[in-house]
Amino acid sequence: MGQAVALFVTCLVDALFPATGIATVRLLEHLGVPVTFPAAQTCCGQPGYNSGYRRAARPVAEHFLDTFRDAPVIVSPSGSCVAMIRHEYPRLFADDPDRHAQALAIAARTWELTEYLVDGLGVIDLGLRLPEPHTFAVHDACHGLRLLGLGRQARALLDALENARVVPLEDSDECCGFGGLFSVKMPDLSAAMLHKKIERIRASQAATIVTGDVSCMMHINGGLARRGLAPRVRHIAEVLADGLPERTTHAQPGR
Numbered sequence: 001m002g003q004a005v006a007l008f009v010t011c012l013v014d015a016l017f018p019a020t021g022i023a024t025v026r027l028l029e030h031l032g033v034p035v036t037f038p039a040a041q042t043c044c045g046q047p048g049y050n051s052g053y054r055r056a057a058r059p060v061a062e063h064f065l066d067t068f069r070d071a072p073v074i075v076s077p078s079g080s081c082v083a084m085i086r087h088e089y090p091r092l093f094a095d096d097p098d099r100h101a102q103a104l105a106i107a108a109r110t111w112e113l114t115e116y117l118v119d120g121l122g123v124i125d126l127g128l129r130l131p132e133p134h135t136f137a138v139h140d141a142c143h144g145l146r147l148l149g150l151g152r153q154a155r156a157l158l159d160a161l162e163n164a165r166v167v168p169l170e171d172s173d174e175c176c177g178f179g180g181l182f183s184v185k186m187p188d189l190s191a192a193m194l195h196k197k198i199e200r201i202r203a204s205q206a207a208t209i210v211t212g213d214v215s216c217m218m219h220i221n222g223g224l225a226r227r228g229l230a231p232r233v234r235h236i237a238e239v240l241a242d243g244l245p246e247r248t249t250h251a252q253p254g255r
Contacts, residue, residue, distance in 0.1 A: 004034040006071035010078045011043050017214045023241035024077045024113055040067045046084040050180055065102050074110040077237050079144020079212050082112040087147055114153035128243025129162035137169035137206035141213035154236050161243055167205045178219035194223045209233045
């Protein structure tokens, strides 16, 4: 259906949530989109950049630019990382004309997964069916919502998923309190924000909360577990992939 894409899997997905990466590949290949996985990829540099260590973040970002230099399209299951590449790379390399031009070119062809499916490929109905009826609500991850304009894409994909029903989540656009290093530097404020988010989830009629960043998923599910409640937040890629026919697939190594 589309040209080949390179998967940027992100640090957290690679280290902690590989099922999200696998689900992303399965969805793209279901649509006939070939997927490659540049094996040299590492971090996008966001942790250092957001901490104010821009000089330290530059070589990490340069490595990303070099690794994905030849990728015609880059897709990632993370609005946060895509926001870093699209919005912050041009700022990071504003003093280097060559790198700045490269950053702008890479930014223009980097997509978050649901954004690529709906806005890039123009596909909302993926032809998927869940084994059983299930109720979902969407938590809007901050970077995706505020920097990329995400939100409607995930809801549209869920609306088209057979056996899925989408219900509201009060304050769905409020931060869960993770915010990367924010949760480490301001733990009390982060915990208060997480408490409010969990109360909203408990009041929701949804059996599962869907989000587009595994960082939110990790943070909220951790809070639920500490309260003795069952984790109920999942990444949109995994939820959609539940509607696919069972099969095993892997992205092919490539540049």
